[in-house]
Amino acid sequence: MQASLTRWLRPALAGATLLGSALLAGCGSDDAETRSIKVGTMSGPESEVMEVAVNLAKERYDLDVEIIEFTDYVSPNAALADGSLDANAFQHAPYLNSMIEDRGYDLAVAGYTFVYPIGAYSEKHDSIEALPEGALIALPNDPTNGGRAMILMHNSGLITLDDPENLEATPVNVVDNPHGFEFREIEAAQLPRVLPDVDLAFINNTFAQPAGLQLEDALLREGPESPYVNLIAVRAGDQEREEIQQLVSAYQSDEVAEKALELFDGGAVPGWE
Template sequence: MQTTLTRLLGAATLASATLLAGCGGDDADTETRSIKVGTMSGPESEVMEVAVQIAPERYDLQVEIIEFTDYVSPNAALADGSLDANAFQHEPYLQSMVDDRGYDLTVAGYTFVYPIGAYSERHTDIADLPERALIALPNDPTNGGRAMILMHNAGLIELDDPENLEATPVNVVDNPNDFRFREIEAAQLPRVLPDVDLAFINNTFAQPAGLSLDDALIKEGPDSPYVNLIAVRSGDEEREEIQQLVSAYQSDEVAAKALELFDGGAVPGWE
């Protein structure tokens, strides 16, 4: 009796184990490969959406976009594991975040150059800027530095080191027209444009505000070193899903969408 009962229990246990194993196998077979990528809300997200459509078709990879409106949070989210990648910054800015905050992040691939330009609703020529003109700058170190270098190159000011990518108003050694500077969060610069004489605005934020790079009084050229990139945690740059995301992004379809949205103000950085 006991032997028969033991055999019955053993058979039932084996059957249950077989059933569970079968269920587990089905789950493994149907497991979805997916990653999360952070972008800036607006046209940059629209460009990424094209890559999101390509990824499952070509690589059986699902990509979820997480949108941000500031330049600090996407790297914090990547560093703490909330994201698998982000695509919003150029290498000098990434390096500044690594140096300042100790993030262990690196480059997985390149996206576009989004030139920065100086816009004005009060003046039509850079030579028209008056004495004590109020100039708005991005308040993050590297984009503020881009603006300072552009002003130096245009002869508006003189910097102590024009090669310093993180120059600020403190680095101005000659300001013959006594220009005043106001450092403002990059996303807010289009809103303050009516209240200042000149505002340096990344094309990422200029285009959604109806500003064309053609209207900028001064602007970066196509040889700008500020190529945006896809960043990941160090060690993940060779991860299959990341390389597939990069490949999906560096496609003709994505380049065409950026051309449409930025009207020539986005230059592919992988070509």
């Protein structure tokens, strides 16, 4: 009987010991838990700018921030909405609003970053006046950045839109095209690659700078008055979360502004000043 009881108690006691150890270990990990968040950015110089904010967040607030890089404009909001990210920093308000409307995301603005002006570049022509009749013009295929290009052309007198206040204008909104321009809508990240094959391409500075294109060389470009300031987006309700506000504070710093000036050669204007 004693031997049987001993055989029965031994694994039970061992299990209790392991459970107790696990509970103690769990308590210890809670006490020593490191505060951390994940933020999504566009791969390239925008990530390099964010790295400065990451280092400042660690130095000033002991906050660990992991950067998750993306190469398209759709995935960062999907990842934020499903909880894979705590924040993202790559888009302006018109684009965020269109994604919220189209996809039902419950997202909000936590802070502002930079204006990255869009420009029209050409490898075939030295000026807008040199564009031939029927020129092939490449546009970003996402609604708001495509709209930026259309409005810039309207404001420059190249075309006439039915509503120049429509931030999501597309070629179907052109009511007068006196030069017979042909438009091709292409994913924003691919526009530098098609530049040799078109007469003109409207390229976000996010993708222009890594491709060796300087905003000063653009045949058309937005000015500093552009309403398209980029932002840090979060899930609705997280705007005042301590870690998020610390990330925003670290980003809106002189150090980050100086890094952006270096990387974008004047093509990034602080949107928080």
